[in-house]
Amino acid sequence: MKDLAERGRFGDYGGRYVPESLVAACAEVEDAFREARSDPGFRERLGTLLALHVGRPTPLTPAPRLSAELGVTLLLKREDLTHTGSHKINNVLGQALLATRMGRTRLIAETGAGMHGVAVATGAALLGLRATVFMGERDVERQALNVFRMRMLGAEVVPVGVGSRTLKDATSEAMRHWVGATGEAYYCVGSVIGPTPYPWMVREFQRVIGDEARGQCAEALASAVPDYVVACVGGGSNAAGTFAGFVDTAARLVGVEAEGGAGASRGRLGVLHGFRSLFLQDEHGQISEAHSIAAGLDYPGVGPEHAYLRDLGRARYVTVSDEEVVAAAVRLARTEGIVPALESAHAIAWVIRAAGAGELPPGATVLITLSGRGDKDMSTLKELV
Amino acid sequence: MSLEKRLRDRGRKLLMPYVTGGITDDWTGYLRSFAAAGADAIELGLPFSDPTLDGATIQEASDAALARGATVHGILAEIEGLDLDVPLVASTYYNLVLRDGTSAFCAALRQAGVAGLIVPDLPLEEAGELADAAAAAGVDLVLLASPSTPPPRLYEIARRSRGFVYAVSRMGTTGERAALAESAGALAERIKQVGDRPVLLGFGISTPEQAVEAARRADGVVVGAAIMRRILDGAGPDDVGAYVTTLRRALDQESDERR
Numbered sequence: 001m002k003d004l005a006e007r008g009r010f011g012d013y014g015g016r017y018v019p020e021s022l023v024a025a026c027a028e029v030e031d032a033f034r035e036a037r038s039d040p041g042f043r044e045r046l047g048t049l050l051a052l053h054v055g056r057p058t059p060l061t062p063a064p065r066l067s068a069e070l071g072v073t074l075l076l077k078r079e080d081l082t083h084t085g086s087h088k089i090n091n092v093l094g095q096a097l098l099a100t101r102m103g104r105t106r107l108i109a110e111t112g113a114g115m116h117g118v119a120v121a122t123g124a125a126l127l128g129l130r131a132t133v134f135m136g137e138r139d140v141e142r143q144a145l146n147v148f149r150m151r152m153l154g155a156e157v158v159p160v161g162v163g164s165r166t167l168k169d170a171t172s173e174a175m176r177h178w179v180g181a182t183g184e185a186y187y188c189v190g191s192v193i194g195p196t197p198y199p200w201m202v203r204e205f206q207r208v209i210g211d212e213a214r215g216q217c218a219e220a221l222a223s224a225v226p227d228y229v230v231a232c233v234g235g236g237s238n239a240a241g242t243f244a245g246f247v248d249t250a251a252r253l254v255g256v257e258a259e260g261g262a263g264a265s266r267g268r269l270g271v272l273h274g275f276r277s278l279f280l281q282d283e284h285g286q287i288s289e290a291h292s293i294a295a296g297l298d299y300p301g302v303g304p305e306h307a308y309l310r311d312l313g314r315a316r317y318v319t320v321s322d323e324e325v326v327a328a329a330v331r332l333a334r335t336e337g338i339v340p341a342l343e344s345a346h347a348i349a350w351v352i353r354a355a356g357a358g359e360l361p362p363g364a365t366v367l368i369t370l371s372g373r374g375d376k377d378m379s380t381l382k383e384l385v
Numbered sequence: 386m387s388l389e390k391r392l393r394d395r396g397r398k399l400l401m402p403y404v405t406g407g408i409t410d411d412w413t414g415y416l417r418s419f420a421a422a423g424a425d426a427i428e429l430g431l432p433f434s435d436p437t438l439d440g441a442t443i444q445e446a447s448d449a450a451l452a453r454g455a456t457v458h459g460i461l462a463e464i465e466g467l468d469l470d471v472p473l474v475a476s477t478y479y480n481l482v483l484r485d486g487t488s489a490f491c492a493a494l495r496q497a498g499v500a501g502l503i504v505p506d507l508p509l510e511e512a513g514e515l516a517d518a519a520a521a522a523g524v525d526l527v528l529l530a531s532p533s534t535p536p537p538r539l540y541e542i543a544r545r546s547r548g549f550v551y552a553v554s555r556m557g558t559t560g561e562r563a564a565l566a567e568s569a570g571a572l573a574e575r576i577k578q579v580g581d582r583p584v585l586l587g588f589g590i591s592t593p594e595q596a597v598e599a600a601r602r603a604d605g606v607v608v609g610a611a612i613m614r615r616i617l618d619g620a621g622p623d624d625v626g627a628y629v630t631t632l633r634r635a636l637d638q639e640s641d642e643r644r
Contacts, residue, residue, distance in 0.1 A: 015511055017479055019438045020542075021531040021556050023508050162444055163435065172437045179438070180557040182533065271479040271506065272435055284456045285484030286434040 004308070005203065008196030011311060013304030016195040018274045022175070025182040026274075030197040032102045037204065042097065049093050053126065054083045056090075056208065060216035060367075065335040070355035071362045075220060077213045077369045079238060080340060086372030087209060087238045088119035088190060094205035096123035099186035106130040106185040110174040112139055112167035112234070113295035113343070114146025115372055116190030121155035123188075131155035132185070134174040136166040139295050146376055164289040166298045167234075171273050191235025192303030195274030199303050203240040210245020213367060221365055225249040228360065231369040232256050232346040233264060233317065234297035236306045238371035243315060251367075253315035255306060256350040258325075260291030263302030264310050264317035270301075277304040293322040293380065294342035296372075324349040326384050329374060341372035342380065388426070388500045388525040388548035391472050392583050392605075395425045398636040399549075399605025400596070401474065401585055402612055402629050403428040405446040406463075407455025413463055415616070418626030420471045423633035428503065428607060429464070431457050431477035438505045440560030442610040445617055457481055457490075461497035474501035474527065474548070479515075482507075487515045491522035501525040501548045509542055516545065527551050530576055532568035543580025550576050552603060554588045560610045562589035565598050573603035593635030600636055608632060 004010050008030075016026055036042040050056040058081050063074040079087035099107060107124050109131065111117030117133040124131035133155050140147055140159045150157050163169035171193075178187045189198040192206075218224045229246045231239035233255035243253050257265055267278030272287055280288040280300040290298045302317075309315035320328075325342055328349035333339045340348060347368045354360045374381070392399055402424050404415045419427050432447035432455055439447070457477070464473065475494055482490045482504060494502060502524050507515060509528065519526040525548035530539055533556060543550055552573050555566035569586055576584045586599040587607030596606045608629075615625050 016508065017506050017511055018508060019505050019531070019553075020508050020529045021438075021533055021553060023510075023531075023538075024533040024535065162441075163448070168435065172435050175437050176440070176558045180555075182556065270483055273437065274506070276483075279480070281480070281484070284458075285481045286451060287480070 005200035005305060008200065010304045010308035013275070013277045013307045014196060014199060015276045016274060017271045017276060018195045019179060021179045022182070025178070026195050028102065032098055033197055033201050036098055036101060042101065046094055046097055050090065050208065054089050054093065055081065057212045058082060060213060060220060063336045066332060069335065070352065072355050072360050073363065073365045074351065075217065075226065075365070075367050076338070077209060077242065077367060079209060080338070080344065080370045080373035084119050084122050085375060086115040086119070086341065087206060087241065088116045089122065090208055090241070091190065091202050091205040091237060092116070092119040092123040092188060095186070095188045096127050096129060099129060099188070100127055102186060104184060104186035106132060107188045108132050108174050108178050108181065108185050109188045109190060110134050110167065110170040111190065112170070112298055113376060114139065114143040114150065115296060115376065117150050117155070117157070118146055120188055121150040121153035124155060125153050132158060132177070134158050134160050134170040134177065136164070136170045137161045138165040139167065142295055143376060166289070168287065168300055175273065191237040192240040192305060193235040193273060193275060193301065199275065199305055202237055203244055203305065206237050206241025207244035209238060209241040209369060210243060213242065214245040217367060223365060225251050226365040226367040228252050228254060228364060228366040230254045230256060230347045230351055230366060232297065232343050232371060233302060233306060234261065234299045234343065236303040238369050240303060240305055242369045243309070247314065253309065254350065255315055255317045256346040257317055257319045258292030258294060258297040258346060259319045259321045261297045261299060262319045263300060264306050265319050267301060272301055275304050277301050277307045293325060294346065296343040297346065318350055320346050320349040320353065324353060326381065328352055329381065330385055338370070339374035340370050341374050342377045344371045388472050388474070389582060392425060392549060398600040398640055399425040399583065399585060400633055400636055401426045401428050401605065401607045403430060403607060403609035405430040405432055405443065405450050405613060406460035407432065407450040407453055408446055408616055413467060414622035415625060416464070416467065416469055418622035419629055420469045422626045422629035424471050424629060425605065426472045426474055428609065429473050429475050429499070431460060431475055431481060433478040433481055436478060438558055440558040440610060442561070442613050442617065443559050446613040449617065458493065461493055465497045472500035473498065474503060475499045476503035476505070479504050479507045482515060487518035488521065491518045491524045494524050495522045499524060501527050503527045503529070503551055505529060509538065509545065529553055530572065532556055532572050539575060540579040543576055543582060546582055549583040549585050550580070551607070552576055552584050552586045554586050554590065554599065557588065559588055561591040561614065565589060565595045569599055570602040593631050596632050597635050597639045600639065
C-alpha cells in the first residue's frame, strides 16, 4: 500500500486544520522530521536511547495457559515492559530528540491516563528539557500517582478545568498554550492525532513495535505472520505502530475501542485538534465526551489513518465494554502472571470474546500488543475485583 | 452589495464588535445595541464545544450558550429577518461547517442574511472547498493572517480573503490583554503592503486606547472578549452598547484629529 502519510493525507482524513498562528510551527516540525528521519546520526541516537534507556527490543511472549483455554495461539508484544511502563516512551524519545535538534528548550504535552505525560517528563529529564503537561482535572484525580510521578521527574503539571476536564480538553489547552510559545516550546503530541505531520510522525516513531513484532513472529510462528493482529485504540498510536509492521501482509488487523470512546466505530466526519477524521459528536456537531474505564481511551476521535484503514476495509474496529475489560485484565493476570493496563486489556477482551464466539477459528495465531502495564490502574481495579 | 464595499462605504475606521450567539434569552438585543452604537459590522460567534483558538472568556461564553441549548440553526433562525443595517459576519470552527456540509452551511448563512464567515481553524491550504461553497452562496470567506505568517503566504491570504483580512494581533488566543502586542501594527502594515482589502485587527483589543492605537495602522478593530466578559458579568444590551459607543467615539475622535 502506498504511504499517503508522508503527504499528510489518509484519503479524506488528516490535514492541517490549525489556526494560522500554528501553521508555520507545524511546517517547521514537519521539515525537521523529514530531515531527521533520513539522518543516520539521528536514527542511531534514537536507537541507542531505545535500547539502553527503554530496554528495546521488547519480548514477544507466548501466553500458553490463556491460549489453551481459548483454543488459539496468542503472542503478546510486551510494550508493558518498556521503561515508564507503556509504548508512549517510543514516540516521546523520538520527538524529544527532534525538539533538541530544533533548538527548543521545553516540551508541551497533553495527557489522559498520564502515561504520555510520564513519558514526556522522563524524556525531558533525560535530555535536559523542561516539560509542561496539561491534564484534565478529572484525570488528575483518577491518576494521582502519575501526577506525582511527573512532578517527581521535574515536569510542571497543569490541571485543565474546562469542558469535560479529560483528554480532549487537555489537548485543546496544550494547543492554546503552544500558540503563544512556538518560539521556545515543542508540542509533543502523544498519539497519532493532530495536524500534519503528527499522525505520520508518531506512527513512524511507534512502528518499532510492529517492525520488531514482525521479525519476532517470523521466528515464533511456522506461518511467519499471525492470522490476527490486535491492539487497543484510543487515538490509536500503539495500534498504528503495530499495524505498520503488518499492513502489507495477509494478517487481519483489529483495533479495539472502548464502547464509550469509539471514534472509529461510531464517529462521524469532523475536524478537531488540527485533523480531519471521525469524531463522536451530537446531532448539532458538538463534540461528545468519551467515557471509558481506561482514561487513555477517553478520546472522542481516532487518528486519521485508522479512519482511512477502516474505510478501506484493511483494518476492522470493534468495541468492548468496561466489564469485559476488567474481566480480561483479571484473566490475563491469573493465567499468565501479567497485569495489563486497562487500555491494553481492551485488546485481550475482544480476543476472549471472539474466541468464545467462534469468530477466531480454532488454532488461529493472534498477536496482541500489550501497550502498557496495569500498575497505574490498581486503585480502579481494587474497587472492582 | 459585497461585504468589502459595505465596509469601505462607511468611510471611517471600522469597528466590529463580537457576540456569542445564544448567550442569553434576548441575545439579539446585543446586535441591535451594537448597530445603534456605531458598529460597522458585527461578528456573530456560533458556539462550538471545543474552541481551540479562544481564551477563557470566549470558552466560557461558548459553554454558557451551549448549556442554554444554542445551536447553529437556532441562532440563524433568530437573526433571520432582523433587518439590521450593518453586515453580520459569522465565526465558528470547521467542525460545525462540516456538520451540514460546506454548501448547505453557506446557504443557511445566506438565508439568514449573514454576509461573511470566519473559520479560525481553517488555514489557507484547507480552505478551498469552503471558499468555493461560500462564493457560490454569496458569502464572503474571511481569511486570517498572523504575526508568524511569512511574506509569500501573506500575499496569498490577502489575495484569497474576501470582505477583509482578519489580522490576528498576537501569537496567542483571544482575550483581554494589558497592552496591544508589538506585532499588531507591523502585521497590519505588512498585509496592507501586499493587498488592498481592508485589514481588521483583532485579539487583545479591549480599551478605547488600544482600539485607537490598533486603528492607526489598520482599517479597523475587532473587539470580542472584552464584550463577552461584560455580558458574562450580567451587562445587558444597553450597558454593552454604551461600551461600544466609547470605542466608536475614540475611533472617530482620533480620525478627526488626524484630518
